[in-house]
Amino acid sequence: MExxxxxxxxxxxAMTALYHFLFVPLTLGLSMLLAIMExxxxxxxxxxxxxxxxxxxxxxxxxxxxxxxxxxxxxxxxGMNWSYYSHYVGDIFGAPLAVEGLMAFFLEATFVGLxxxxxxxxxxxxxxxxxxxxxxxxxxxxxxxLIANGWMQNPxxxxxxxxxxxxxxxxxxEVVFNPVAQAKFVHTVSAGYVAASFFVLxxxxxxxxxxxxxxxxxxSMTVAASFGLAASLSVVVLGDESGYLxxxxxxxxxxxxxxxxxxxxxxxAFTAFGFPDQAARETHFAIHxxxxxxxxxxxxxxxxxxxIRDLVDLxxxxxxxxxxxxDALQGIxxxxxxxxxxxxxxxxxxEANGRQLGYAYLLRRYVDDPRQATDAQIDQAAWDTVxxxxxxFWTFRIMVGLGVFFIVMMVTFFYLASRRRLDRYRWLLWxxxxxxxxxxxxxxxxWFVAEFGRQPWIIEGVLPTAAAVSHLGIWDVLFTICGFVVxxxxxxxxxxxxxxxxxxxxxxxxxxxxxxxASLPSPGMHGAKPVPAE
Amino acid sequence: MILHxxxxxxxxxxxxWALIGVLLIGFAMTDGFDLGVGVLSPFVAxxxxxxxxxxxxxxxxxxxxxxxxxLGGGAIFAAWPPLYAVSFSGFYLAMFLVLAALIxxxxxxxxxxxxxxxxxxxxxDAALFVAGFVPSLIFGVAVGNALVGAPFYxxxxxxxxxxxxxxxxxxxxxxxxxVLAVSMVVMHGGAWLTLKTDGPIxxxxxxxxxxxxxxxxxxxxxxxxxxxxxxxxxRITSPIVTDGPSNPLLKSVVREPGAWMTNYRTYPxxxxxxxxxFIGAAGAWLGMRARSEVGTLLxxxxxxxxxxxxxxxxxxxxxxxxxxxxxxxLTVWDSSSSHLTLFIMLVSTAIFLPIILAxxxxxxxxxxxxxxxxxxxxxxxxxx
Numbered sequence: 043m044e045x046x047x048x049x050x051x052x053x054x055x056a057m058t059a060l061y062h063f064l065f066v067p068l069t070l071g072l073s074m075l076l077a078i079m080e081x082x083x084x085x086x087x088x089x090x091x092x093x094x095x096x097x098x099x100x101x102x103x104x105x106x107x108x109x110x111x112x113x114x115x116x117x118x119x120x121g122m123n124w125s126y127y128s129h130y131v132g133d134i135f136g137a138p139l140a141v142e143g144l145m146a147f148f149l150e151a152t153f154v155g156l157x158x159x160x161x162x163x164x165x166x167x168x169x170x171x172x173x174x175x176x177x178x179x180x181x182x183x184x185x186x187x188l189i190a191n192g193w194m195q196n197p198x199x200x201x202x203x204x205x206x207x208x209x210x211x212x213x214x215x216e217v218v219f220n221p222v223a224q225a226k227f228v229h230t231v232s233a234g235y236v237a238a239s240f241f242v243l244x245x246x247x248x249x250x251x252x253x254x255x256x257x258x259x260x261x262s263m264t265v266a267a268s269f270g271l272a273a274s275l276s277v278v279v280l281g282d283e284s285g286y287l288x289x290x291x292x293x294x295x296x297x298x299x300x301x302x303x304x305x306x307x308x309x310x311a312f313t314a315f316g317f318p319d320q321a322a323r324e325t326h327f328a329i330h331x332x333x334x335x336x337x338x339x340x341x342x343x344x345x346x347x348x349x350i351r352d353l354v355d356l357x358x359x360x361x362x363x364x365x366x367x368x369d370a371l372q373g374i375x376x377x378x379x380x381x382x383x384x385x386x387x388x389x390x391x392x393e394a395n396g397r398q399l400g401y402a403y404l405l406r407r408y409v410d411d412p413r414q415a416t417d418a419q420i421d422q423a424a425w426d427t428v429x430x431x432x433x434x435f436w437t438f439r440i441m442v443g444l445g446v447f448f449i450v451m452m453v454t455f456f457y458l459a460s461r462r463r464l465d466r467y468r469w470l471l472w473x474x475x476x477x478x479x480x481x482x483x484x485x486x487x488x489w490f491v492a493e494f495g496r497q498p499w500i501i502e503g504v505l506p507t508a509a510a511v512s513h514l515g516i517w518d519v520l521f522t523i524c525g526f527v528v529x530x531x532x533x534x535x536x537x538x539x540x541x542x543x544x545x546x547x548x549x550x551x552x553x554x555x556x557x558x559x560a561s562l563p564s565p566g567m568h569g570a571k572p573v574p575a576e
Numbered sequence: 577m578i579l580h581x582x583x584x585x586x587x588x589x590x591x592x593w594a595l596i597g598v599l600l601i602g603f604a605m606t607d608g609f610d611l612g613v614g615v616l617s618p619f620v621a622x623x624x625x626x627x628x629x630x631x632x633x634x635x636x637x638x639x640x641x642x643x644x645x646x647l648g649g650g651a652i653f654a655a656w657p658p659l660y661a662v663s664f665s666g667f668y669l670a671m672f673l674v675l676a677a678l679i680x681x682x683x684x685x686x687x688x689x690x691x692x693x694x695x696x697x698x699x700x701d702a703a704l705f706v707a708g709f710v711p712s713l714i715f716g717v718a719v720g721n722a723l724v725g726a727p728f729y730x731x732x733x734x735x736x737x738x739x740x741x742x743x744x745x746x747x748x749x750x751x752x753x754x755v756l757a758v759s760m761v762v763m764h765g766g767a768w769l770t771l772k773t774d775g776p777i778x779x780x781x782x783x784x785x786x787x788x789x790x791x792x793x794x795x796x797x798x799x800x801x802x803x804x805x806x807x808x809x810x811r812i813t814s815p816i817v818t819d820g821p822s823n824p825l826l827k828s829v830v831r832e833p834g835a836w837m838t839n840y841r842t843y844p845x846x847x848x849x850x851x852x853x854f855i856g857a858a859g860a861w862l863g864m865r866a867r868s869e870v871g872t873l874l875x876x877x878x879x880x881x882x883x884x885x886x887x888x889x890x891x892x893x894x895x896x897x898x899x900x901x902x903x904x905x906l907t908v909w910d911s912s913s914s915h916l917t918l919f920i921m922l923v924s925t926a927i928f929l930p931i932i933l934a935x936x937x938x939x940x941x942x943x944x945x946x947x948x949x950x951x952x953x954x955x956x957x958x959x960x
Contacts, residue, residue, distance in 0.1 A: 104690075107682040110639065117649050118675050121664025125736050128664070132657025133913045137921055140654040143647035144928040151643045152932075152939055155636030161955075163942050175935075203914070205821035207734040208657070210914040512665035513737045522672045529676055533683055540690050 048508045050519040051123040054526065056493070058115045060486055061530050065109035067485055070184055070231050071238020071273070072102045073150075073177035076157075077170075078265060084170045094258055095173070096161070097549040098242065103158060104540050108533060110151070115526070123519070127500055127510035133210045134200045134217060135190055142186030150179025184234070185227050192223025194501050195492070196291040202396055204374045209504065222287050226492075229280035232273045233488065236448055237481035239270025243455060244478035245545055247471040250464065255548050263464050267455035274448040281445065281488075285339050292502060294357075295495035297350045298431045299438045300335055301325045305349040309336025314439075318431040323350070350428055357401065357424040360503075361415075364401030366391050368412050371399065400504040407508060429497045437487040437494075444484035451477060580919035586818035586909070588918040592655040593895075593908045595925060597888050599651055603644035604760070604884060605877045610638040612765015614681070614708020615758065617701065620769060620780035625949055627701060628689060631960040632947045633772035638685065640936060642678075654921055658736070658824060658911040659895050662728050666738040667718060670745055674711045681707035685960050708765075709758065716757025719887055720750030723803065723836065725810065725899030730825060739900045749802055756795040760880055762788035763860055767876040771869040774946050782864045789861035789876070796853050796883060803890065809835025810897040810905055817909060824910045829902040836890040846889045852882025 076095055083091035117139065120128050128136075153175035160169050193200075199216030200209045211217065243266040246259035288296045297303075301318040302310065303325065312334030316325040339347055348356075373388030402412040404423040409415050415423070455474070458464050465471075500507040583591075613634050621630040634641075653660040664671055680703045688700035724747060727740035766785020770778045803809075814828045840846050856879025863872030891897075897905040912918060952959045 103686060107686040110642075111679040111682045114646065114678055115675055117646060117653075118664060118671055120653065121649075121660045122668055122671050123665070125661035125665035128653065128661035129657050129734065129736060132653055132660060133917050136650065136654030136657060136660070136913070137917055140647065140650035140921060141924050141928075143643060143650045144924055144932070147646060148640065148643045148928075148932045149935070152637075152640030152936055155639055156939055156942065159636035159955075159959075160942060168942075203821070206823050206914075211917045211920075214916070214920045512668070513735070514665065514668055518668050521669070525672060525676060529679060533679075536683075536687060540687060543690075 045516065047514055047516055047519055048511050050516065050523065051511050051514075052507065054123060054519060054523050055119060057523070058112065058119065058526055058530075059493075060489065061534075062109070062112040062116055063485060063489060064482060064534075065105050065112060066184070067234035067237035067481065068105045068241060069102070069109045069180050070234030071236070071269075072098060072105070072241070073173075073180045074235060075238055075242060075265060075269060076102060077174045077177040078269065079262075080170050080173045084166050090257055090261065093549055094262055097258065098262070099157065100544050100550075101241075101245075101541060103154075104537060104544060106154065108537055111533075112530070122522075123512050123514070124500070124510050125512040127505065129208060130505055130510070131197075131200075131209045131501060133208060134193060134197075137211070137214070138186045138190040138193075138217070142183055142190075146179050146182035146186060148179075149175050150183060153179065181231055184231050188227040188230055189218055189220065189223040191492075192220045192226050193217055195226075195496060196220055196222040196287075197501050197504050202399055204371055204392065205378065209501075222284070222291055225280055225283040225287055229277060229284055229488075232276040232280060233481065233485050235273030236270055236277055236452075237485060239266040239273060239452070240448070240474075240478055240481045242266035243270065244475045247474035248545070249548070251468065251471050251475070256465075258549055260464055263455065264459040267452055267459045270448075271452040271456045274445070274452045278445050278449065281442075282338060286341060288339070292496070293348050294350070294353050294427055295429070295434075295491075296339060297348065297353055298429045298434045298495060299491065300347075301328075301431050301435045302335070302347065302349045303351055305346055305352045306336075308344045308346045309333040309340070309342070310347040311335060312338075313435075316435075318435050320428075320431055350431075354424045354428065357427045358420055360398045360401040361404060361420050361423055363395040363398040364403075365405075365412050365415065367395035367397075367399040368402040370395065398503075400499070400501070400506065403506050403509050404498065406506070426498050429495055434491055434495050437490045441484045441487040441491065444480055444487075447477075448481065448484070580916045583919060583922070584819065585915045585918075588915065588922060589818070589908050589912045591922060592651075592912060592918055593888075593892070595922075596648065596651055596655065597885065599644055599648040601881050601884050603641075603648055604880045605764075606641035606644055607638065608712075608761045608880060609764040609768035610634045610641055611708040611712050612761035612763070613769060614704045614765075615712070615762055616708075616765045616769065616781060616784055618705055619784055620766075620777050622776075624694070624697060625952070626777050627697070628952050628960065629773055629777060629947050629949065630769060631685060631688065631704075632952055633769055635685065635947075635960045636943050637940065639682070640939065642682075645678075651921070655913050655918060656895060656906070656911050657913060658822070659906050662726070662736045662738075662906065663718070663896060665736065666726055666728050666740065667721075667745065668738075669742040670714050670718065674714050677707045677710035680704070689960055708761070712758045712761045713754040716754035717745060717750040719757070720747070720753030721745055722896050723753070723807065723809075723887065723891065724749060725808075725831070725897040725902070725905070727900035728896075728898050729901040729904050734823070734825070749799075749807060752795060752799055752802070756792065756799060756883070759788045759791035759795060760883060763792055763857065764873075764876045764880060766864070767860060767869075767873040770864065770867075771873055772947055774948070782867070785872075786861050786864040789857045789864065789879075792857040792879060792883070793854060793861075796850075796857070796886075800850065800886075803836050804834065806833075807836065808833050809837070809890075810894055810902060811835045811838070812893070812907065816893075820910060822910055822912050822914070824904050824906050827903060827907075827910065829897070829905050831897075831899070831902055839889055839892055849882055849885035849889050852878050853886055854879075854882070856880070856882050 076099055079091050079098065080095040083095060153172045156164065156172040157176055160172055164172065198220050199211060199213035201212050203210045242262050246262040246266065249255045249259040285296070301313055301316060303323050311330035311332045313325060313328045314331050316328035318325050336347055370388040370391035374384050374392060377384040404426060405412040405415045405419060407426070408419040408422060454470065458466065496502055498506050498508065500510045613630055617627060617630050621627045684700045684704040684707060688697055727744070728736060728738050730736055763785055766781045766788060769781035770785065773781070808831045810829050810831055812827055813830050820826065856875045859875030860872050860879060863875050893908040895906045895908060895911055
């Protein structure tokens with residue numbers, strides 16, 4: 043990696059975003075599980091479900107604050123490190139972020155206080171409503187953030203305005219109902235549900251192995267297995283939908299994931315294993331599964347999936363169109379500046395080629411004025427549209443492999459729970475404990491595929507990442523990277539320690555030792571029956 | 577889509593100028609007291625239990641309150657993209673400090689009382705002080721720099737550039753504004769703690785809060801004098817086009833002494849803003865002495881409304897003037913989002929802001945009442 047502002051800013055964004063997304067999935071999923079548990083409590087009136095809600099709520103709280111705190115970084119960073127991006131697409135990208143605040147985050151953050159502080163201030167139903175408000179708020183929050191992110195992958199409903207030199211919204215509903223965003227939303231929240239289910243399943247399994255809190259653990263595992271089974275199936279179905287949409291909107295990302303250098307006759311094979319070689323532009327030792335890629339990504343037997351080389355040829359064509367658009371834009375601006383009427387030729391050329399303007403900016407790496415670019419430079423810029431294949435190839439396979447494993451695990455535990463045999467196989471319980479981190483591995487891999495696979499674009503086909511950065515010094519960015527590393531590492535250590543401490547301590551209600559600050563043991567949690575000793 | 581033409585572009589721009597004000601004032605009125613409690617805690621809450629009472633006085637609400645800031649940031653991004661781009665990147669290191677402090681806050685709140693060790697708690701208490709003090713100071717300094725003008729410009733392709741440095745932000749007038757902002761949140765935090773607590777914490781909060789209210793009056797007056805007599809303001813000299821494209825490079829601007837006072841001469845009713853700043857602070861001072869808890873809080877809010885609105889109306893139509901290239905200054909007429917985006921955002925705000933206000937008031941009502949030691953002991957698992 044070169045030590046320039048672009049690479050450093052990318053590194054900082056990737057680091058802080060991946061870190062933020064360590065906490066988000068658990069917030070998304072656990073808030074739903076809390077709402078489900080409390081609903082059972084309110085409908086059946088059985089105290090153990092309330093205790094479950096409160097116990098998992100403590101762990102939820104430890105995780106939630108870091109999700110909120112690190113989310114602030116994300117909002118600030120667009121302006122701090124990507125100011126040209128913010129100026130260029132703020133008209134479209136800012137709107138879903140603001141709506142997220144209005145519609146979702148306010149709800150979530152306002153009611154999370156009541157979730158923790160409202161147990162004896164609210165009626166049963168009142169508190170349940172607060173818990174659902176947190177769950178709905180956090181999930182809607184994900185919806186709007188993914189609408190914003192989906193637009194970066196598939197920028198619909200917007201056009202470039204030469205007068206303001208930026209992209210502007212032309213159709214809000216196209217932005218909201220962007221198919222890429224909708225598929226991403228369900229895929230991402232389902233992944234969060236899977237993560238939370240594995241978390242609850244694993245922690246409960248540990249209690250079973252230690253012979254503690256059996257009643258709570260069994261019920262929690264049953265909820266987690268049912269919810270997790272539905273979620274892990276949904277992740278794969280919507281992941282498949284995302285793949286299908288990538289075929290339509292992000293062909294290069296798909297080709298890179300598949301390490302497919304040449305267009306193959308339909309239906310294309312899936313490369314299950316192999317070593318992608320960027321320099322030689324081929325894949326060594328590839329093991330193919332016939333038809334699979336073609337079937338999954340085009341849902342037909344006779345549609346071709348274009349390979350990298352053909353897509354590079356397409357990029358060359360678009361770069362040339364982009365140069366025409368760039369030239370026309372200069373004509374339009376010159377006329378605008380001097381107050382003369384805009385030349386008809388420039389107007390016409392811009393209308394015909396304006397969509398590819400971003401491709402001209404890819405040449406900036408080699409030449410200041412894209413119109414001066416040589417054929418060799420256009421060739422180079424076209425090959426720049428190929429992301430690094432090997433990391434994408436591998437992270438994608440890790441994600442998919444884990445996705446299959448999640449379904450198997452959830453089916454198994456769902457079966458055991460329905461047969462009331464959760465405590466039968468100790469080794470399976472250990473598998474559940476050690477599986478806790480795996481959904482996070484899959485989720486972070488998924489984000490890597492989504493974002494790294496879009497490179498060199500920050501907005502697919504519209505703005506190259508390199509053009510989007512702020513005018514900062516290398517030392518500024520290095521300083522903040524160090525700052526984030528120090529703060530985030532410290533917080534991660536503290537978070538994990540507190541989480542482990544809370545898990546070891548277990549639910550408060552059958553704790554043998556009164557808490558240091560408590561003058562009385564909780565007086566039966568206000569009418570709730572104490573849980574029978576286990 | 578023709579619907580958005582229902583409201584014309586200049587009107588939408590003014591509405592969004594006012595709405596950003598509403599969001600920032602909403603932030604200062606609500607989260608302001610949370611920040612103030614952070615700053616005040618070491619002085620008014622001396623034992624561990626007092627600390628916990630002070631923290632739990634803001635415990636259930638600060639998270640929701642902070643969303644005013646997040647929403648304010650999001651709304652600036654959506655409604656005034658050039659302002660968002662220029663200010664966040666220009667004030668890069670200052671923004672990082674704010675961010676670092678704001679990250680410490682939720683974590684400090686949640687984690688402080690999770691372990692019994694005194695050293696652990698003392699560290700988080702220090703963090704919470706920083707988390708209240710630093711953002712308040714820097715927000716004030718940022719507003720001061722907005723009044724002075726920030727050294728930014730645009731390249732011909734509208735790429736924002738910044739010609740200043742971090743230390744350049746710390747001029748005497750911006751620092752004065754920073755101290756004013758800290759005094760304001762301390763006044764507000766004091767008012768909140770007198771309402772939500774009893775005994776020695778409330779007593780000390782009243783004392784520090786009334787000192788802060790005096791400081792607000794003095795510093796606000798001093799700031800006003802500087803703006804009137806010493807500081808250059810900015811004025812648009814080219815014909816003003818209110819419905820033109822959002823391109824800040826199409827006008828000319830001059831810097832001149834006293835320019836931030838012209839709006840008050842043209843529209844004397846705007847003097848309501850500075851008057852509210854003074855009356856509110858004076859009222860809060862009296863209220864603390866008269867032991868009127870709710871009255872003090874409301875008057876403190878009035879003061880905050882007045883001080884922040886004063887900045888807004890003094891600068892109107894400027895959002896962020898450029899000291900480096902005055903023509904590139906960002907104004908209400910040339911730095912907004914498109915007509916369509918402003919309209920859509922207005923519709924969403926019109927739908928959701930009343931809902932937010934409704935449930936926020938409900939939550940505050942549920943949580944009404946003083947925080948007591950007994951309550952914290954009883955709910956020690958969920959309490960901060």
